[in-house]
Amino acid sequence: MGETGKHGTGQASARTRRELLWVAGTVALGGVLPRLAVHPAAATPASMKSAIAAVIGEATLNAGRVKLEIPPLVENGNTVACAVAVESPMTASDYVKAIHVFNEKNPQPNVISVKLGPRAGRAAIATRIRLSDTQTVTAIAEMSDGSFWSHSVEVVITLGACLEDPL
Amino acid sequence: MARALIKVSPNPRRGEIIEIKTLISHEMETGFRHSNTGAAIPRDIITTFVATYNGEEIFSAQLFPAIAANPFLTFYTIAKDSGTLEFRWTGDNGYAVSEQVKIAVE
Amino acid sequence: MRSAFAFFSRAGRVWWPAAAAAGSTLLSFSLAAEPPLNERRSGYEAMSAATKAMQDDDTANPATLWVLDGEALWRTGAGAVGRACADCHGEAPQSMRGVAARYPAYDAKRDTPIDLEGRINTCRVEQQQAAALRPESKELLALTAYVARQSRGLPIASNDARLASSIEAGRQLFQRRQGQLNLACAHCHDDHWGEKLAGNTVPQGHPTGYPLYRLEWQGMGSLQRRLRNCMIGMRAESYAFGSPEFLALETYLMWRARGMAMESPAVRP
Numbered sequence: 432m433g434e435t436g437k438h439g440t441g442q443a444s445a446r447t448r449r450e451l452l453w454v455a456g457t458v459a460l461g462g463v464l465p466r467l468a469v470h471p472a473a474a475t476p477a478s479m480k481s482a483i484a485a486v487i488g489e490a491t492l493n494a495g496r497v498k499l500e501i502p503p504l505v506e507n508g509n510t511v512a513c514a515v516a517v518e519s520p521m522t523a524s525d526y527v528k529a530i531h532v533f534n535e536k537n538p539q540p541n542v543i544s545v546k547l548g549p550r551a552g553r554a555a556i557a558t559r560i561r562l563s564d565t566q567t568v569t570a571i572a573e574m575s576d577g578s579f580w581s582h583s584v585e586v587v588i589t590l591g592a593c594l595e596d597p598l
Numbered sequence: 599m600a601r602a603l604i605k606v607s608p609n610p611r612r613g614e615i616i617e618i619k620t621l622i623s624h625e626m627e628t629g630f631r632h633s634n635t636g637a638a639i640p641r642d643i644i645t646t647f648v649a650t651y652n653g654e655e656i657f658s659a660q661l662f663p664a665i666a667a668n669p670f671l672t673f674y675t676i677a678k679d680s681g682t683l684e685f686r687w688t689g690d691n692g693y694a695v696s697e698q699v700k701i702a703v704e
Numbered sequence: 705m706r707s708a709f710a711f712f713s714r715a716g717r718v719w720w721p722a723a724a725a726a727g728s729t730l731l732s733f734s735l736a737a738e739p740p741l742n743e744r745r746s747g748y749e750a751m752s753a754a755t756k757a758m759q760d761d762d763t764a765n766p767a768t769l770w771v772l773d774g775e776a777l778w779r780t781g782a783g784a785v786g787r788a789c790a791d792c793h794g795e796a797p798q799s800m801r802g803v804a805a806r807y808p809a810y811d812a813k814r815d816t817p818i819d820l821e822g823r824i825n826t827c828r829v830e831q832q833q834a835a836a837l838r839p840e841s842k843e844l845l846a847l848t849a850y851v852a853r854q855s856r857g858l859p860i861a862s863n864d865a866r867l868a869s870s871i872e873a874g875r876q877l878f879q880r881r882q883g884q885l886n887l888a889c890a891h892c893h894d895d896h897w898g899e900k901l902a903g904n905t906v907p908q909g910h911p912t913g914y915p916l917y918r919l920e921w922q923g924m925g926s927l928q929r930r931l932r933n934c935m936i937g938m939r940a941e942s943y944a945f946g947s948p949e950f951l952a953l954e955t956y957l958m959w960r961a962r963g964m965a966m967e968s969p970a971v972r973p
């Protein structure tokens with residue numbers, strides 16, 4: 432136990448160990464299938480890249496101005512606090528048009544897309560998201576001048592020790 | 599059935615940037631899970647959230663299965679005039695919920 | 705006997721553990737196994753800042769939705785005579801204040817402990833002539849959450865001498881090895897609290913916040929659900945909902961947490 436691999440091989444062994452735990456759990460529970468799908472389908476960093484490309488097109492992704500706040504170590508991947516704040520005067524001529532959040536390991540790369548305008552006063556949102564595995568989360572801000580800015584954070588997801596069967 | 603919780607400062611000053619906190623009851627079934635017998639559980643999520651202020655849209659969000667159950671969303675707006683803030687959540691299977699909050703701007 | 709205890713709490717959290725004299729004077733057990741009274745910690749303290757914030761803010765705490773449902777149910781007539789809880793009990797903030805903090809209570813008619821869920825169902829069947837609510841049903845969780853909310857911040861009171869044998873029975877169960885791992889609850893929660901198990905901190909296991917919103921469930925659940933969760937996680941066969949074993953365990957756990965502040969409805973990972 433104690434799988435908190437961060438990058439590269441650490442993640443691979445974390446996944447293998449999680450699979451073993453699931454298999455062991457399944458056998459121990461007398462063949463009852465686990466409630467969650469063991470392998471989330473088609474979740475790769477490449478699908479996150481194409482989801483981002485769908486939003487930004489050919490534009491450059493600049494680093495900065497965006498602050499994505501996620502706890503680096505999470506107690507439960509079902510509910511992860513996620514806040515995004517973007518530096519912007521939020522005036523009629525210079526404001527944040529949209530904020531998009533992406534992930535790289537969930538079955539689907541999109542998390543949330545938010546539309547803002549000068550009436551927001553502050554370009555900041557907070558929500559709670561699901562993360563299936565230790566991964567990178569990326570927030571992208573689309574500005575009124577057409578530029579895109581981003582910030583990425585590595586998040587480590589810990590697996591609960593005692594899992595129940597469904598009621 | 600309590601569906602939504604909304605927290606807004608009820609008496610802001612004109613021009614003040616106010617925080618709006620919303621929480622709606624919804625399981626946000628991702629569509630990626632399977633039951634005990636291996637059958638796929640179909641997706642059932644809130645897909646859209648829109649906030650209007652005296653009829654004018656001030657915020658909208660497109661939600662995906664990665665949003666946690668009982669979606670919680672905090673955002674900001676400028677307190678302009680007294681009136682009504684309306685919040686609308688729509689989603690799969692014809693889901694549609696609206697809530698209104700009165701706001702009195704000084 | 706007047707009890708002397710000191711605690712700090714705000715919005716239902718324990719800032720540091722309570723020291724309760726009352727429980728230990730009335731019922732003197734050997735306390736070798738349980739955490740010392742002044743070293744007791746609520747599971748709240750080991751949570752991340754984000755999860756604590758979820759519990760502290762009623763608007764961010766999904767359990768509030770159940771509390772509001774419970775308030776509506778409290779006022780709704782039920783059963784053959786359409787009688788509502790409010791018709792006998794009035795306003796819950798007054799009549800239910802402190803109630804959850806002293807449950808499970810002693811049921812004289814049956815000579816057993818009875819927990820809050822059991823008491824609510826007894827009222828439904830006997831006073832409202834309505835059907836009992838199923839364990840873990842939305843309605844039962846809502847009513848339990850609403851009643852328990854009225855004890856938030858108050859110290860857990862476990863000082864009924866008639867519960868002594870149930871407390872001892874519960875302690876035996878807590879210390880009993882069971883399941884494929886041959887583990888007892890006490891091994892983790894008395895001997896290794898504060899240490900890590902698969903990335904999570906092992907709590908002492910005090911039921912200060914039930915019913916609660918568990919992130920793992922993405923929903924509300926009772927103490928019995930959590931105990932069931934633990935037992936299955938330990939690869940042991942769980943007791944049935946409403947079983948005497950669960951009642952004994954609940955009674956013991958609340959005695960073990962005597963003096964600690966109620967947090968219901970809490971949030972836990």
